[in-house]
Amino acid sequence: MKTxxxxxxxxxxxxxxxxxxFQNIPTEPIITVNPLAIHRVxxxxxxxxxxxxxxxxxxxGVDDANGEKTNDPDGSVTIKGxxxxxxxxxxxxxxxxxxxLRVSTPREDPEAESVESIWKCADWHEREAYDMIGIIFxxxxxxxxxLMPYDWDAGYPxxxxxxxxxxxxxxxxxx
Amino acid sequence: xxLKTEEMVLNMGPQHPSxxxxxxxxxxxxxxxIINVKPHIGYLHRCFEKHCEAMTYPQVIPYTDRLDYxxxxxxxxxxxxxxxxxxxxxxxxRVEYIRVIMGELQRIASHLIALGTYGLDIxxxxxFLYCFRDRETILSLFEMTCGARxxxxxxxxxxxxxxxxxxxxxxxxxxxxxxxxxITELNNLLSYNKIFVERTANIGILPAETAINYGITGPMxxxxxxxxxxxxxxxxxxxxxxxxxxxxxxxxxxxLGDCWDRYFVRVREMEESVKIVEQALDQLPEGDINAAIPxxxxxxxxxxxxxxxxxxxxxxxxxxxxxxxxxFRVKLRGPSFVxxxxxxxxxxxxxxxxxxxxLGSVDIVLGEVDR
Numbered sequence: 001m002k003t004x005x006x007x008x009x010x011x012x013x014x015x016x017x018x019x020x021x022f023q024n025i026p027t028e029p030i031i032t033v034n035p036l037a038i039h040r041v042x043x044x045x046x047x048x049x050x051x052x053x054x055x056x057x058x059x060x061g062v063d064d065a066n067g068e069k070t071n072d073p074d075g076s077v078t079i080k081g082x083x084x085x086x087x088x089x090x091x092x093x094x095x096x097x098x099x100x101l102r103v104s105t106p107r108e109d110p111e112a113e114s115v116e117s118i119w120k121c122a123d124w125h126e127r128e129a130y131d132m133i134g135i136i137f138x139x140x141x142x143x144x145x146x147l148m149p150y151d152w153d154a155g156y157p158x159x160x161x162x163x164x165x166x167x168x169x170x171x172x173x174x175x
Numbered sequence: 176x177x178l179k180t181e182e183m184v185l186n187m188g189p190q191h192p193s194x195x196x197x198x199x200x201x202x203x204x205x206x207x208x209i210i211n212v213k214p215h216i217g218y219l220h221r222c223f224e225k226h227c228e229a230m231t232y233p234q235v236i237p238y239t240d241r242l243d244y245x246x247x248x249x250x251x252x253x254x255x256x257x258x259x260x261x262x263x264x265x266x267x268x269r270v271e272y273i274r275v276i277m278g279e280l281q282r283i284a285s286h287l288i289a290l291g292t293y294g295l296d297i298x299x300x301x302x303f304l305y306c307f308r309d310r311e312t313i314l315s316l317f318e319m320t321c322g323a324r325x326x327x328x329x330x331x332x333x334x335x336x337x338x339x340x341x342x343x344x345x346x347x348x349x350x351x352x353x354x355x356x357x358i359t360e361l362n363n364l365l366s367y368n369k370i371f372v373e374r375t376a377n378i379g380i381l382p383a384e385t386a387i388n389y390g391i392t393g394p395m396x397x398x399x400x401x402x403x404x405x406x407x408x409x410x411x412x413x414x415x416x417x418x419x420x421x422x423x424x425x426x427x428x429x430x431l432g433d434c435w436d437r438y439f440v441r442v443r444e445m446e447e448s449v450k451i452v453e454q455a456l457d458q459l460p461e462g463d464i465n466a467a468i469p470x471x472x473x474x475x476x477x478x479x480x481x482x483x484x485x486x487x488x489x490x491x492x493x494x495x496x497x498x499x500x501x502x503f504r505v506k507l508r509g510p511s512f513v514x515x516x517x518x519x520x521x522x523x524x525x526x527x528x529x530x531x532x533x534l535g536s537v538d539i540v541l542g543e544v545d546r
Binding site for chain 2: 025026027028030054055056057058060062063087089093096100119120121123124125132145146147148149157158
């Protein structure tokens with residue numbers, strides 16, 4: 001069993017370029033990783049003796065809403081710039097330790113590597129993050145919408161600046 | 176000259192009783208053999224996570240009721256346990272005990288539905304009625320406690336909405352006394368029934384390694400022989416005080432990790448839950464249930480991931496706070512949602528009638544899959 005700080009030090013040594021920082025927030029310490037290296041980092045976390053993260057507990061997309069906000073006349077907000085993030089909660093059943101990883105991608109070009117080939121569990125979670133937040137997972141075998149209709153073209157509902165469309169398929173949306 | 180054959184696509188659902196809600200399965204068939212199953216979900220999507228962002232922290236609780244509506248108590252439980260860890264609240268002993276009692280009764284009720292409808296899917300009508308009879312008593316106990324039969328909003332951050340009714344303890348003991356022989360009755364009716372065993376043994380085999388890689392939890396994982404239960408392995412609340420077993424699949428009727436194993440793990444879990452409730456009733460302390468309810472809930476900036484052992488598996492809440500009274504982001508990791516991912520894999524190579532048997536053994540509630 002290792003603490004999150006020890007895990008960070010191991011990762012930092014292995015990937016000095018791609019493992020960016022360790023935020024020691026008391027409720028949940030977070031390790032930030034380069035979005036295009038998350039696959040390599042996760043594979044290392046699963047395969048290395050002494051780490052052996054065999055399960056992905058949860059994968060969540062988050063709109064950080066840290067860009068430039070402009071208020072529109074109709075009361076809604078438009079956000080430009082800033083980041084969208086993905087949080088990975090990993091757990092090792094064998095060694096009983098946990099770690100939280102985060103990748104942050106630019107809002108205008110949100111791309112992260114998929115970890116589906118490491119934990120099959122990520123398949124639907126990544127589809128959901130794509131569906132709700134709009135993060136593109138590179139090398140995901142089947143990146144389609146999952147909860148929203150397949151032909152939903154009004155954007156990504158869990159973004160903080162999401163606007164409901166007037167009509168969907170000729171049906172009025174706001175009720 | 177050989178006859179020309181081609182694969183067929185069959186659409187099951189969304190409106191079909193055996194899909195346990197509104198689920199559409201796109202089944203690719205070669206004759207009667209299944210090549211591939213693609214589940215299509217989202218028919219019950221009602222933006223739980225988006226709603227949470229507009230609510231204050233206590234206002235989220237009624238929404239959690241409506242996720243897995245067959246185990247509402249436990250959804251409340253998961254949320255309040257996570258929030259209390261986030262806020263650093265220590266709740267009174269009595270509250271902890273009442274929560275465990277309610278949680279375990281809810282586990283029995285949820286498993287009764289799982290088992291009853293599983294029999295129903297496969298063609299056994301009678302056990303379904305027996306299961307619902309017992310579940311009815313549990314619902315009456317809940318109604319006596321908080322006035323609601325299905326969606327309780329009972330557990331609050333730091334406390335409970337109501338204390339126990341004076342009649343609750345004797346009524347609950349009476350139920351347990353009646354219920355214990357009923358499990359044996361269910362076993363005789365369904366579990367060891369020849370037709371039922373033929374339909375479920377050696378069907379939908381889930382090897383332990385696949386299960387772990389897919390993130391499968393709950394009775395499904397234990398059915399594959401993995402002794403993993405968050406109540407023991409990552410204890411929360413006061414589960415470390417009780418003496419109970421973690422039942423695992425043994426492959427008694429066929430292969431380890433088949434539908435029958437998953438079914439029987441649920442039956443044995445009910446026995447364990449009865450044990451926990453009995454112990455909790457014996458130890459139930461007196462006290463004020465409202466002592467630790469905070470006036471204002473404002474967690475520190477940061478995030479937390481909390482998980483509990485829901486009747487169906489690991490129920491996780493990922494809550495992010497920006498320091499205001501509303502959550503910045505709530506993500507629900509539902510056991511039904513994750514357990515459903517392996518469904519296509521389980522069906523491959525089986526006959527079309529087995530799809531129903533496998534789906535029943537996964538035990539999903541679409542309210543939680545779709546959120």
